[in-house]
Amino acid sequence: MLRRSFQSGCQTRSANTVAISIALLTSNLLFNILANVSFKLSASTDTWRSFIAWQILGNLAGLITVLTLTGLLRFIPLHVAYPVTTGLAIIGVEIVAANMVFGERITSTQWLGVLLVVAGVALIGGR
Numbered sequence: 001m002l003r004r005s006f007q008s009g010c011q012t013r014s015a016n017t018v019a020i021s022i023a024l025l026t027s028n029l030l031f032n033i034l035a036n037v038s039f040k041l042s043a044s045t046d047t048w049r050s051f052i053a054w055q056i057l058g059n060l061a062g063l064i065t066v067l068t069l070t071g072l073l074r075f076i077p078l079h080v081a082y083p084v085t086t087g088l089a090i091i092g093v094e095i096v097a098a099n100m101v102f103g104e105r106i107t108s109t110q111w112l113g114v115l116l117v118v119a120g121v122a123l124i125g126g127r
Helices: 002-009 015-043 048-072 078-101 108-126
Strands: none
Touching: 015 048, 015 078, 048 078, 078 108
């Protein structure tokens, strides 16, 4: 389904373009998660040195997130790329970073919210 979503949103529909778009989207998601994990670790550190180190890592990951979005915009229209990357970032940070890395509990209401975001991403990406 995700591949079909990108095919409908891509300006040129070659397999190479779809592969590049998926790679950029995946990179965007991973670096967004890394940035948020770094900022959380920065917020919970006791020393200025650790604080600055985690801030630098988080900001570098954030820069790469912006660069991958920019690259993605070469292949996918803004009205599709931005909401899809933002929605996936919400899901990734909540499930991977908050739940799996930091062990934060996700309530059933929050899981419902995640499902609604997934549905929104599917609707926007699928056009």
